[in-house]
Structures are given as C-alpha cells and as structure tokens.
Amino acid sequence: MPWDQPATMIDLDGKPPLIGTIRDCAVHYGLYKPEAKAQARVLLTQPVHREGRKTRTWLLEPDEIAALAERLKRETN
Numbered sequence: 001m002p003w004d005q006p007a008t009m010i011d012l013d014g015k016p017p018l019i020g021t022i023r024d025c026a027v028h029y030g031l032y033k034p035e036a037k038a039q040a041r042v043l044l045t046q047p048v049h050r051e052g053r054k055t056r057t058w059l060l061e062p063d064e065i066a067a068l069a070e071r072l073k074r075e076t077n
Contacts, residue, residue, distance in 0.1 A: 001068070005046065011039040026068040037062055 003023035010017045013036070018028055025042045032040060040062055047056035060068075 001048065003072075005044070007045060008043040010041050010043055011036060012041070013039050017043075022068065023072065025065065026072045029065045030069045030073070037066070040065055 001022055003021060003026075005022045006020075007022050007025050008017050008019050009025040009028055018024065022042070029037065029040055042060035042065055044058050044060065047058050048060075049056050
C-alpha cells in the first residue's frame with residue numbers, strides 16, 4: 001500500500017477524523033494511547049484484498065494499522 005494513498009483515520013469514540021494519507025494515519029496511530037489504538041480504523045479510498053475473504057474491503061483494523069506504523073518506523077530509521 002503506497003504511503004501517499006489518501007485515507008481517513010476514524011475512531012469508534014466519535015472524535016473528529018484525520019483526513020490525509022496512509023503515512024499520516026500511521027504516524028498518528030503511533031502517537032495514540034492504547035485505548036485510542038483499539039478504537040482506531042482507517043477508511044481507504046481504494047479497497048484492499050484480505051486473506052480468507054472473497055471481497056476486498058475499505059477499512060483497516062487496528063492490527064493492520066499497527067503493522068503500517070511498524071513498517072513506517074523501520075523505513076524511517
């Protein structure tokens with residue numbers, strides 16, 4: 001998934017969304033407290049294929065966002 005792909009970070013707690021890129025979402029996710037990380041979701045502008053699913057989805061779950069944050073951390077160090 002390209003870092004510059006448009007995306008929106010949302011949470012299930014009702015805070016205002018973060019509209020930016022996948023990179024922006026990964027950076028902000030890394031700053032969140034554990035409670036906020038559990039509530040975070042990323043809404044994509046292009047759906048992605050999921051292992052074990054027949055259709056592509058438009059939403060990244062917290063574990064997938066965490067993997068992106070780790071990837072960003074590795075790539076920037």
